[in-house]
Amino acid sequence: MKGELRLGMVRRVRMGMALAGLLAVGIPWAGLAAGSGTFAVTLTARNMAFDQTTLTVPAGAAVTLHFVNSDSGIPHNVAIYETSAAATVIFQGKLIPGRQSITYTFTAPTRPGTYFFRCDVHPSTMTGVLDVTAAGG
Ligand SMILES: [Cu+2]
Numbered sequence: 450m451k452g453e454l455r456l457g458m459v460r461r462v463r464m465g466m467a468l469a470g471l472l473a474v475g476i477p478w479a480g481l482a483a484g485s486g487t488f489a490v491t492l493t494a495r496n497m498a499f500d501q502t503t504l505t506v507p508a509g510a511a512v513t514l515h516f517v518n519s520d521s522g523i524p525h526n527v528a529i530y531e532t533s534a535a536a537t538v539i540f541q542g543k544l545i546p547g548r549q550s551i552t553y554t555f556t557a558p559t560r561p562g563t564y565f566f567r568c569d570v571h572p573s574t575m576t577g578v579l580d581v582t583a584a585g586g
Contacts, residue, residue, distance in 0.1 A: 486507070486509065486510045486511055486584070487510065487511045487512075487513065488506050488507055488510040488511070488512050488513070488557070489512075489513040489514075489515065490504055490505075490506065490512065490513070490514050490515070491514075491515040491516075491517065492504065492514060492515070492516050492517070492527060493516075493517040493518075493519055494516070494517070494518045494519060494520055494525040494547075494568065494575065495519040495520060496519075496520065497520065497523070497571060497574060497575065498574070498575060499568070499575055499576075499577055501577065502576070502577040502578065503577060503578045503579075503580055504566065504577060504578075504579050504580065505579075505580040505581075505582060506557045506579065506580070506581055506582070507557065507581070507582055507583075507584045508557055508558065508559050508560065508561045508581050508582065508583055508584045509556065509557055509558075509559040509584055510556070510557045510584070511554065511556055511557075512554065512555055512556070512557050513552055513553075513554055514527060514542070514552070514553040514554070514555070515550065515551075515552050515553075516542060516545070516550060516551050516552070516553055517550040518545050518546070518547040518548060518549055518550065519547060519548055520547040520548070521547045521548050522546070522547055523546075523547050523570075524544045524545065524546050524547070524570055525544070525545065525547070525568045525570055525571070525575065526541070526542045526543060526544045526545065526568055526569050526570065527540075527542045527553065527566055527567075527568065528540065528541040528542060528566065528567055528568070528569050529541075529555070529564055529565070529566045529579055530564065530565045530566070530567070531564060531565070532564075532565055533565045533576070535565065535567065535572065539555070539558060539564060540553070540555035541569070544569070544570065557579075557581055558581050560581070561581050561582055561583045562581055563578050563579070563580055563581070564578070564579040564580075564581060565577075565578065565579065566578070566579050
């Protein structure tokens with residue numbers, strides 16, 4: 450029993466050293482992470498409109514969408530659908546009251562093509578296209 454405990458401690462120390470090793474090569478490691486599928490975009494809602502009507506992301510990427518609502522007292526969100534019919538949800542960000550920002554995370558569709566995004570509160574005026582490009586191209 451004592452021997453098992455000691456073995457566990459040794460394993461934990463070894464894990465810690467492995468982690469420290471990864472952190473020591475911080476810069477190349479961060480570059481690798483960026484190249485292997487994470488993608489960051491920023492979108493702002495201001496005066497009842499999105500500042501961009503096309504967002505481009507690589508297929509299958511883990512997307513970080515920083516959403517800024519600059520409209521005081523007006524809730525907005527970002528929701529992504531297969532088409533403008535908004536029948537099939539790909540991602541639905543929670544509503545945020547202005548003026549606040551949020552970081553949404555979602556996985557981009559794996560199939561390249563054009564998808565639809567909108568604010569669910571203002572579905573006829575706040576709309577855009579999510580352009581999903583072939584990964585690595
Ligand atoms: Cu809105």
